[in-house]
Amino acid sequence: MKLEVNKIYHGFNLLEEYEIKEIQSIARVFIHEKSGARLLHLENADDNKVFSIGFRTPPSDSTGVPHIIEHSVLSGSRKYLTKEPFMDMAKGSLKTFLNAMTFPDKTIYPIASRNEKDFFNLMDVYLDAVFYPKIYDIPEILMQEGWHYELYDKNDDITYKGVVYNEMKGAYSSPERLLYQEITKSLYPDTCYQYSSGGDPDVIPELTYDAFLEFHRNFYHPVNSYIYLYGNGNIEKQLDFINKNYLSNFDKINIDSHVEIQKPFEKMKEVETYYPISKDENDENSTYLSLNFVLGESTDPEIYLMKSIINQLLIESSAAPLKKSLIDAGIGEDILAITSGGIQPSFGIVAKNTSLDKKEQFKEVVFSTLKKLTKEGIDKKLIEACINIAEYDLREASKYPTKGIMYNKTCLDSWLYDSHPTTHIQYEETIRNLRSKIDTNYFEKFIEEHIINNNHSSLVIMKGKKGLGDEKRKILEKKLSDYKNSLTDEEIETLIQKNTKLKEMQLSPDTPEAKATIPKLLISDVEPKAKVIPQEIIKDKEVTILYHDIFTSKIAYVDFLFDISMVDEELIPYVNLLTEIIGKVDTETMSYSQLSNEIYVNTGGIDLATEVYIENGNDKIYYPKLIIKGKTIGDKTISFINLVTELITASKIEDEKRIKELIQRTKSRLEMSIFDMGHLVSSKRTASYFSPGERYKEILKGLDFYWFICDINNNFENNSEEILSNLRKVYDMIFNINNLIISFTGAKDDFHITRENLHFVTSKLNTEKLEPKYYNFVETKLNEGILSSANVQYVSKGYNFNTLGYKYHGNMLVLSTILSADYLHNRIRARGGAYGCGISFERSGNVTALSYRDPNLKETIDVYDSIADYVKNLNLDTDDLTKYIIGTISKLDYATTPHMESQIAVRNYICHISQNDIQNERNEVLSTKLSDIVSLSQLLDDIMKENYCCVLGNENKIKENEYIFNKLVPLKK
Known part of the structure; x- marks a missing residue:
């Protein structure tokens, strides 16, 4: 579409138009004449359209007000009258991205969708949220999303509750997060970066309702906004919509949101x-x-x-x-x-x-x-x-x-600073x-x-x-006790009434009138056919080659998937350890430094990983793999293949000093990831109690692997010979041509070059026929409480429905959407204060419910145990059910990179998931009836009555609920 510079389009003056070859886009820079809003448009062929509005939001304290505002504006607005329009759109949109993010000096609200109707719906909800939120009329929004004093009985202790409060308690459980905060305070003591924009849990309760509203008034005006549009949408239609419905209502004002520069120090x-x-x-x-x-x-x-x-x-x-x-x-x-x-x-x-x-x-x-x-x-x-x-x-x-989201963030790294x-x-x-x-x-x-x-x-x-956590807990308990003691009986009653009103708001359903304000899609808006990922299966002697003819911007992605089913049970963790060692130790011809340079001069990187693929419909059959993943440009293909050959045939596994360093590094990186991924740690641990496939995964790369790494790290000097011997044994065994799968993603010409040269790798591989091992993974109800210094919990419960005689059906995915976005969200997140929650139903039969950065423990398990009753009594009208069906389709049609697409196709091939299975699943989702959902209540009742659970969390909280567990285990042994 050709536009003219210095011409007004729907209130927007086009200041610049030019080509950006790097991202194959036409860039247009606009200013909205009446309101002062800035707008950047990147036009290209991408049908995954992106809209974002951002604001410069420098904090002046660590109460987390930018973060709490980000949560709160999405909890009802002028046009959209439900309690949480954001969640309502998440339930029933074809979005490929829907979120909001707080940074140290900005807050952004991005959405993405391939469906034009959905795109405009999402854009409207977000614009109404940021400019006309209900926060001015409903103080309970701050109580829920930010913080509040919680009290329902005058004889109980007062506690703090709030979604952001608990999110940041979880974030501040990570030493690296605390270190980052101290670093920024040290380097920028006179600027907004000295503060925690996310919120310091010790400071969040200092945020008043007036200061909360004042922050929104000060910064959420179009003159302080950065609007971004990306993709193949109609720019004039988009500008017209934004101007007519929103920006034309505002006049320019002066807002001081300037981000200050820190003056240099005279000394460190x-x-x-x-x-x-x-x-x-x-x-x-x-x-x-x-x-x-x-x-x-x-x-x-x-x-x-x-x-x-x-x-x-x-x-x-x-x-x-x-x-x-x-x-x-x-x-x-x-x-x-x-x-x-x-x-x-x-x-x-x-x-x-x-x-x-x-x-x-x-x-x-x-x-x-x-x-x-x-x-x-x-x-x-x-x-x-x-x-x-x-x-x-x-x-x-x-x-x-969703590349458009990444480009938005990148643009703001200059645009935000004028x-x-x-x-x-x-x-x-x-x-x-x-x-x-x-x-x-x-x-x-x-x-x-x-x-x-x-x-x-x-x-x-x-x-x-040691003891710092207890010190802080006691200080907090005293602070809250002193506060309660300072209240009169009337004030305590008023506080109880406020909490009761909040609870009623959280648990009361939206009225039909409020629900009618949320824009809806129809089943007819959904593409009925499941996407087909191109995959050509080529049997080449002992090797299976999977070719994916997908546009990749001239990058060739090559994955080698080696079977590891022949590895003895006690050696399984060594396979994952190898992925941390290969490529980082010397080879026969190069030092590890030279090897690293050769890899990155000739490729975009060569990474190693492990995966366990579980058979379609049967978690007792699984296919463990070690995967070498590489990417390169066509003319570097032969160099790439030679480097892979070097890695798998010539790596030296003898250097005690270097391998000790890599074991320490592996331990460190695992420790850094545990609290960020705590919900997955606990849910996968739960599944490992009853699922053989998940048990293998847990030994390979779960908590068992972490404890294995800690043990060999602590005892390396005494056991180095055995450790190196086991690594060598596994190395010699697994780089074997038997059952080797090679996946290629990219252009045909590059594929032919790669295929012609694969023999340089395959001819060097071990050809010995090795029989797969049998592992006797017996179902065991460990039900562990994993003790840590975390300030929050990650609570999981589940079981396998195949074991109970049920079969997978697409309507289970719709049930997952209903439970995650409604039942669990309302009780565990909105009311309970956890940052996140959900439930998953897998083709393998595994079901796990989980919570993330959760202040509660027993209360969350009680919510899981009541799931069946909720489903049994579920009453949805046609519009509600349609919304959930469409929201489920958006999870099936999530955004992917070219390499992600091919990895999905490879998984389907290994797990024997056919295109017919994928299409049937989609058909089952689209044809789901309320009776189908209600009929699953018995499955859920049976799952929860099996009583398999795991909690990773605060050592004191777990010990207070010790009766729930069969075993208490320290995270750091």
Whole structure:
């Protein structure tokens, strides 16, 4: 569509129009004349259309008001009168993305959909929410989403409840999150970045209703907004809609939301702080040491890219010299990089699991290594490899399935700071400039200027402290007790009435009139045919090749899936450990540093992973695999194949020192992920009690694997010979041609080149016929309470319906949508204060209900136990059921990258899920009747009565409910 610059379109003046070749788009920059709203449009052929509206929202305290506003505006608005229009749209939309996000200096509300009607519905709901929310009329919204004093009986203790409050209690259970907060406070003490925009749980209860409303009044005006449109939609129709329904109602005003720059320091700042560890945890080497440097301003395209390049170059790459020096010096179990965004990006070097007495040595090693690098020069191949990594990330939009969302975030990294909106998505010239400087001393000078000689820096020391959690809990209990004691009887009664009113609001159904305001789709709006992912099955001697002819922007994705079913049970964890070792140890011809450089100079990366594919309809049959995943550009294909051959035939598994380092790193990274993924940790643990396939998965890469890593790490010196012997045994066994599957995704020409050269790999593989092992995984009701220092719980319960005589049906997916978005949401999230909850029904027969960052435990299990009664008495009208059916289809049609599509096809092939099965499932979803849903109440009753559960959570909370469990297990043994 051709538009003219300096012409008004539906109230929007077109300031610029130009092509962006990097993302095959036409960019248009608009200003809305009446309201002052900014708008960026990226027109392209992508049918996955994106709309987003964002606001600059710098916080002035750590009450989390930007985050609480983000939650709250989506809880009812002028036009949309239900309690939670956001959830109502999530239940019944064909969206491919629907969320809202709070950052340290901005809040954004993005949506995406391929369906035009749905796209306009979602856009309307979000615009009405941000400009006309019900927060001014309904104070209970702040109570639910932010925080409130909870009391229902005058004899009970007062507690804090609130979704954001509990979300941030969960977030603050992560030491790395606490460290990040301390780093930003240390580097930006005079700016908004000193505060927690998400909210510090200790400070959130200081937020008043007046301050909450004032924040919205101050920042949620079009003049402070950044509107973004992406895809193949009709821009004039979109502009007309936004102008006519919203922006034309506003006039420009003055809003001061300017993000301040932190003045440079005269000398490095030093900060010391603490984080809680559990009573049973070893506090030796529980310190974090972090050196942090402000690099410049993010509006500078080279600084913006150099942040990620320096990260790879110094820390994240296997060839990173600074990480190697720190590890060699024995500074910590793991060396991490922590980077921050915002207007002044920073780069931090972190030694994890170390001790305070290493502080001076840590500083000395960092600066002496960097000075040596700047004096002697950095390996040019390492620089090239790190630039390649950055370029692949840009070209793949960081592998994000809805690229338009990623481009929106990237644009705001310049646009928000009054710079050009497309600076960072027009990256080719910057990449070319950086490549042209490889043979100069640019990178050495950058390190010298921005790190070595940079006084705008900090040293943050964070020490683990036993009992700190209990100290804080007692302080909170006293604070709440003192507050209650300060109240008169009348005030206590008023508080009880407020809570009762909130509870009634949460549990009362929306009126038919309110529900009628939510825009609806019809079943006729849904594509009845399931998507077919192209997959050609080629039997080539002993190897199966799966070819996926999918457009990939000239990138070739090649996956090698090796069967690991022949591995003895006691060696299963070693397979997953191998994925952390191969590619990071020397080979017969290269050091691991040289290998890393070769990989990233010639490819976009080669990664190893494990997966367990469970048979369609039978969780007792499963196919465990080790997968080597790589991506490359056509002319580098042969180099890629040679590198894969090197990895699987010539890796040296003898270097005790290096393997010990990699075991420590694996332990560290697992610890960092557990609380972020706590709901999956507990739900998969639950499933492992009754499902053989999930039991294998748990041993391979679940909590059992984490405990295995902790054990071999702690006892490495005594058992190194056995550990290395087992690794070698597994390495020699699994890289075997038998049952090998090779998946290729990309263009035909690239496929032919790859296929012609595959023999360089396959001819070197072990050909010995190895029989699969039988594992006697007996159903065992462990029902563990896993004790940790977390401030919240992750509560899971489930069982397998095949074992109980039921069969999988598509209507179970509709039931999952109803329960997750309605029953569980209302009771566990809205009323209970948990950040998330849900229930899943899998083809394998496994059913698991879960909660995320949940303040409760027994109450949540009670909710699960009452699911059957809710379903048995469920009464939905046709509109409601249609909404849930459409919401279920959106889960089947979720956004995918080209590589994700091929991985789905590979899974279906291995698990024997046919296109007919996929289509039947879709048909069953679309034809679901209320009677089908109600009939599943008996299945749910039978599932919950089996009483298999697992909880990961706070050690005190679990011990208070000890009777629920058969076993209490410390997370950190």
